[in-house]
Amino acid sequence: MAANKLAGKKAPREMLINVPRLVASYYNRQPDPGDPAQQVEFGTSGHRGTSGDGSFNEDHVIAISAAICEYRAANHISGPLFLGMDTHALSEPAMATALEVFAAAGVNVMMQSGMGYTPTPAISHAILNWNHGRTRKATKARADGVVITPSHNPPQDGGFKYNPPHGGPAGAEVTDAVAKRANEILENGPGSIRRMPFEKALKADTTREYDFISAYVDDLDNVVDMAAIAKAGIKLGVDPMGGSTVYFWEPIAEKYGIDIEVVNKTVDPAFGFMRVDKDGKIRMDCSSRYAMQGLISLKRRFDIAFGNDPDGDRHGIVTRGAGLLNPNHYLAVSIWYLFQNRPGWPKTAAVGKTLVSTAMIDRVARHLNQPLTEVPVGFKWFVDGLLDGTFGFGGEESAGASFLRKDGTAWATDKDGIIMNLLAAEICAVTGKDPAEIYGELEGRFGKCVYERMDAPATRRQKEALKNLTPDAIRADMLAGEAVSAKLTSAPGNGAAIGGIKIVSENGWFAARPSGTEDIYKIYAESFKGKAHLKKIQEEAQRIVNDAFDAR
Numbered sequence: 001m002a003a004n005k006l007a008g009k010k011a012p013r014e015m016l017i018n019v020p021r022l023v024a025s026y027y028n029r030q031p032d033p034g035d036p037a038q039q040v041e042f043g044t045s046g047h048r049g050t051s052g053d054g055s056f057n058e059d060h061v062i063a064i065s066a067a068i069c070e071y072r073a074a075n076h077i078s079g080p081l082f083l084g085m086d087t088h089a090l091s092e093p094a095m096a097t098a099l100e101v102f103a104a105a106g107v108n109v110m111m112q113s114g115m116g117y118t119p120t121p122a123i124s125h126a127i128l129n130w131n132h133g134r135t136r137k138a139t140k141a142r143a144d145g146v147v148i149t150p151s152h153n154p155p156q157d158g159g160f161k162y163n164p165p166h167g168g169p170a171g172a173e174v175t176d177a178v179a180k181r182a183n184e185i186l187e188n189g190p191g192s193i194r195r196m197p198f199e200k201a202l203k204a205d206t207t208r209e210y211d212f213i214s215a216y217v218d219d220l221d222n223v224v225d226m227a228a229i230a231k232a233g234i235k236l237g238v239d240p241m242g243g244s245t246v247y248f249w250e251p252i253a254e255k256y257g258i259d260i261e262v263v264n265k266t267v268d269p270a271f272g273f274m275r276v277d278k279d280g281k282i283r284m285d286c287s288s289r290y291a292m293q294g295l296i297s298l299k300r301r302f303d304i305a306f307g308n309d310p311d312g313d314r315h316g317i318v319t320r321g322a323g324l325l326n327p328n329h330y331l332a333v334s335i336w337y338l339f340q341n342r343p344g345w346p347k348t349a350a351v352g353k354t355l356v357s358t359a360m361i362d363r364v365a366r367h368l369n370q371p372l373t374e375v376p377v378g379f380k381w382f383v384d385g386l387l388d389g390t391f392g393f394g395g396e397e398s399a400g401a402s403f404l405r406k407d408g409t410a411w412a413t414d415k416d417g418i419i420m421n422l423l424a425a426e427i428c429a430v431t432g433k434d435p436a437e438i439y440g441e442l443e444g445r446f447g448k449c450v451y452e453r454m455d456a457p458a459t460r461r462q463k464e465a466l467k468n469l470t471p472d473a474i475r476a477d478m479l480a481g482e483a484v485s486a487k488l489t490s491a492p493g494n495g496a497a498i499g500g501i502k503i504v505s506e507n508g509w510f511a512a513r514p515s516g517t518e519d520i521y522k523i524y525a526e527s528f529k530g531k532a533h534l535k536k537i538q539e540e541a542q543r544i545v546n547d548a549f550d551a552r
Helices: 019-028 058-074 091-104 120-131 172-188 198-203 212-217 226-232 249-256 327-338 360-368 379-388 417-431 435-446 460-467 531-551
Strands: 046-050 081-085 109-112 144-148 157-163 207-210 235-239 259-262 304-308 315-319 350-354 372-375 391-396 400-403 450-457 486-490 497-504 508-514 520-527
Touching: 019 091, 046 058, 058 091, 058 144, 058 157, 058 172, 081 091, 081 120, 091 109, 091 144, 091 157, 091 198, 120 144, 120 157, 120 212, 120 417, 157 172, 198 207, 212 249, 226 249, 226 417, 249 259, 304 417, 315 327, 315 417, 315 435, 327 360, 327 391, 327 400, 327 417, 327 435, 350 360, 350 379, 360 372, 360 435, 372 379, 379 391, 379 400, 400 417, 417 435, 450 531, 460 497, 460 508, 460 520, 460 531, 497 531, 508 531, 520 531
Parallel strands: 081 109, 081 144, 109 207, 235 259, 235 304, 350 372, 350 391
Antiparallel strands: 046 157, 144 157, 304 315, 391 400, 450 520, 486 497, 497 508, 508 520
């Protein structure tokens, strides 16, 4: 798809959302519980939508919050609920609604003082720290958390994520139950749900202020070598992209004596400072070279620079020579560096990757003699391994990752864009090379690969067929001139269904997965034999998928 004419340019005023109208729709529009598009549905990162079309309104937040209260009670979760929000326009009203429900239900809520912004990784970190060594006993009650965020989605969107006591994204067994109950509440009318007036909820005995910033910042030297960064004297640039990490960076710089310049401190719910993304939308995606153009233009001012999305769970690394580093490339570099520079990690700690992440990771893991675990798309699949230390690192191709503390224990079981940014600084400080330079060395050692994601049209029936394919439905035994070595409809790392297919050969692979929101399917493809070979893989991928459609 060709880039929009505005891609990489500052968003014109006429593109910006009408914030008062958006918030008014949040309170005034009532969703239709009989319309699937207006029901509660949890994707890989919670329920998302917008108030203008009835997919993210006050009724949704009341219903989800009440369903979580019931889930907590049924599962004996009686500790604090760490509640945070990002800087999207709908996040603050949604947080207020959620607090009204939680306070009325007697839930002990911990929230940033002054209703400040809280990144997703700070919530996960707080949950794990509270729960360390605790059991189900009431006297040692477990904590969980909620983050009000649609992640990197456009300014008009809202989102609601639930993190159970393991600290990471809730799995389907939890989200399915919460969504089912929330939709029942929508159907019956959320007016039956008890709420406490907001000002009273803020002053309730069960509502407590919590300093997420200090708790997170003070602990950073246990996961990243902050002393090495300070000693090297490198200059760092950071763009929070108007998000919830904005007030974390100066405390980090002050505590550890690091030279960090926050290039944009603006918090604007319309995100009027943003550069337009490839498709002509405003999207705070720190893995997009179009959205990150503002920071990329400043790359010569810094030894290394980085950005985060609004809830701080994604990272974008900018180097002087390469500009914005491809997320797959940085995953490979991070794994290469970490497993050679963390002597406190278990020797058997695995590398965790999603099945649509680069095969360069496979070659790096094999060379390092580290076990590799390949899982379906979604960070939830890394949670258990990061929690018990069987995974040293878990990462996905969409610029989300986390890793263990230096001593091999859990740091965060959700994506953490802050430590991934600081890891890039540590790599520079310790090796004297930036991550792009190290990736060049990996290419020299393991081969150069090219990777692309593209979309292809598909009907609703075809998408359902793709989601339920079995390996025997794939008749092809060759892929772009090479013998097919694997036909996968479940992830080799854990046997979970991938919701599509992956076909692998010696020097290339493709995966096809249906979109959950559009009449398309996504094709991820990679080749170690160049762009012409990649193009052939992509062409054959569409033919193989279409043949499977016809066979059904």
